[in-house]
Amino acid sequence: MKKLILNTINFLSLLFFLLSFQTAFTQVDYIPEEIPDYSINVYGDAHPGYIFITPAPAVAGFIDPKFGGVLLITDSIGNPVWYYYAEMTNGKPYQFAFADFNVFYDGQMSFGAFNERIVLDTAFKIIDTLICSSSLLTDNHDIIRTSDGHRHMLCSEFRIMDASALTTTNGLTGDTNAVVEGAVIQEYDATDSLIFEWKSLDHLSLNEMVDSVNFHQPGIVDFTHHNAIDIDHSGNYILSCRHLNQILFIERATSNIKWKLGGKGSSFTLINDSVEFTSQHDCRFTNEGNITIFDNGTYSKPAIGRMLEYHLDTINWKATLIWSYNNTAGVHSGSRGNGQKLENGNRLINWAFALPWDSSISIQEVDSLGNIVLDIDFMKGVLSYRAMKFNIPFKLDRANVAYDSANKKLYCDSNFILQRWSTGDTVNPVKIEQAGDYQAWTSSGIGYLGSKYFRVEDPFDSSWTDMITGSSARLNWTPIPGVLSYYIAIRQVGGSIIFIDTETVNSSYTVTGLQPESSYDWSVKALFTAKSSLFSLNNCFTTNNLTSLADNARSDLLSIFPNPSMGMLTIKSIEPFSEVELYNSLHKKVIAVRSIKSEISLDLNKLQPGLHILRIRKGEEWISRKIVIMSN
Structure with a gap:
């Protein structure tokens, strides 16, 4: 078991617990050890639903080579809800990193692994395995099951073809008898009979491949590198072909390619988009009839990952970019990734293989104006092929x-x-x-x-740290009536636990002998004659190099009023603060402000009455206070 870093609710984090006065603290864990570490930041209202993710190692050497693959379902803000862990197979992780994990219209779920589509029922039991027929290779990238019970499979075929007109990346001429991989779409009806088949190699020529950037061996041509399909209301398909930098529209009635978006021979003139998408993944129809694309941006100028939404005018043949969002780190995604437009206009974006790891967030949800609502960031070297949010049509049977x-x-x-x-x-x-x-x-x-x-619940109304220097800090908490003394547990992050019996009823304690510029965790419990309280929620602080208590006391002067509040809440501080967060009794963030200020007023009029937790960030320190909102 490992800790899930919930940056939205660090003041609620449970880092350790005490088994008895004589035993050592043990770090409390949040997620099973099979799930790779990740952190969460919530900045606004995330769209409801469950996020389906397939975190797995991207490149050997980044993480423990024993780590396999995981199917993971989280709640709307990333808290883990359900998971399945697959161990290494033949020295390789179960290849969830190269496949999606989705939900069908009837609540059944599907994931791809080892060129099969595995189907789960609503109790997460395997009920079927789907493959393509006609000796084709089942593709792990995508599958769709429509409400008529038909399934639409993405497959691969291999043909011997003359590739001598192509030149590899290192200048070699393609073989005359090269093995060429092309895309195939198959449709099966509810009785599992094949009723439609479309093959890209019957409709496209090899010279449509984009230069030589994806042609590495003279005898092997990964022609289309197909990675996503979607279906419109008339049963027509769009197909993403990564190696063509192109989206194809395939007319179901005739099997003809009606238009091409991007790449060589595009049918459209791009409007409002001076950067053409390249090496894209994931194309989807929106409810409005537009098309979304996850642009990996590998060969774009500049090379940057983007989520795009185009409105297509098939009369004047113009593709107008009406919405886009760039990777906030300004980097492209080397492979994988997707973008999903949600019902409330938010977009869920999976940046996947965006390097460097430390610069890019793994998964983000942004609103229609481009404001970040949610960040989910996996440990270095871990990514998900896709991340999709679904309103599942069944109720999870969760234990009480x-x-x-x-x-x-x-x-x-x-x-x-x-x-x-x-x-x-x-x-x-x-x-x-x-x-x-x-x-x-x-x-x-x-x-x-x-x-x-x-x-x-925390037995203490609040606890906080002030008077921080390079070697000491004052630990504070609200007093509890009838207490004999307070018992403190403190540790330097990554170090051993120190236990302190204050032997007084005072509601503060100055701890000394700390290391400068170091992070510490601490918690406190109340001791009574024949019992003790639980330890409080964890507090975190970082020491500095200041030695003047006066300087530190001045920086902690903080006024919050009125409390209780019937509408407006004012926060004043001698020293500026950088972040303010307010959480309701359900632990949901209802206000988030990120700016450097020394005074701010919060409008609480639209919030529900009751107890709330206010968090204020000053430097590396978070200060928590309880706020009561009253009806006006």
């Missing part, structure tokens, strides 16, 4: 979790087979020692389904 506060134990519903808790424990019930969010993982078909997070 209950809490026995008297004995500090969490119980998982006995009707489910418990595999593990988010702490890593496998016993039911499990004893806990710290406030925070907990999750139970239970068996579900071929994988595991997580319960909804169960919140164990």
